[in-house]
Amino acid sequence: NQEKVDRAADVAKAVRARPWYKPGGGLLDVGAGTGLLTFQLASDFQKVAAFDVSTGMLDVLNGKAEKSGLTVQTATDMKELGKFDLIVSLLAFHHIPKPEEALHNLVKSHVNPGGRVAVIDLVANDNVRRFHKPEEKIPDHYEYDGFSKETVEAWYSACGCTDFDWSELPLRKQLHAGWPRVEPGVEDEEHMFFIASAACPK
Numbered sequence: 001n002q003e004k005v006d007r008a009a010d011v012a013k014a015v016r017a018r019p020w021y022k023p024g025g026g027l028l029d030v031g032a033g034t035g036l037l038t039f040q041l042a043s044d045f046q047k048v049a050a051f052d053v054s055t056g057m058l059d060v061l062n063g064k065a066e067k068s069g070l071t072v073q074t075a076t077d078m079k080e081l082g083k084f085d086l087i088v089s090l091l092a093f094h095h096i097p098k099p100e101e102a103l104h105n106l107v108k109s110h111v112n113p114g115g116r117v118a119v120i121d122l123v124a125n126d127n128v129r130r131f132h133k134p135e136e137k138i139p140d141h142y143e144y145d146g147f148s149k150e151t152v153e154a155w156y157s158a159c160g161c162t163d164f165d166w167s168e169l170p171l172r173k174q175l176h177a178g179w180p181r182v183e184p185g186v187e188d189e190e191h192m193f194f195i196a197s198a199a200c201p202k
Helices: 002-016 036-044 055-068 099-109 149-158
Strands: 026-030 047-051 073-075 084-090 111-122 162-174 188-199
Touching: 002 036, 002 084, 002 111, 002 162, 002 188, 026 036, 036 047, 036 055, 036 084, 055 073, 099 111, 099 149, 149 162, 149 188
Parallel strands: 026 047, 026 084, 047 073, 084 111
Antiparallel strands: 111 188, 162 188
């Protein structure tokens, strides 16, 4: 899906532009899927790992890694993974029933002292529901129609993280069948993504 590939490239470019982004050390991609964001950022890091609950997705990721010559540790159980300097997560948190607990677990168990977590997901705005298909509903397919800045900042604060950074990135997405078109003939629309990161306790 070229749209998803292009989205991951745009997100990676925006992540690299943040003032806290530091190449080197270890990178973990949580909810990595087939590794679209993983591979965009992998060349900046000495150690790269990817977590996903889907073995099928990780099989695809491992195949890509083999072809590209990159070494990526993959796991379906977070207990198999150590600590990293940067953890990224693209469009996974709105699928997690208790995202604040997931973040707490990452900060507590998988981030090196002073490292960072960067959650990249959808801003809770008027058209966020249309990101998914009409038949894909809460809680069967996903858990949240995006998040507000205040909500995400509170997660990080509760984990003892500091230097909270929030930026927004508008990206266009093909409209799913079944949604009314806002403008005749226009088959895609803009969705607002956020990149929310903070420094974990040292």
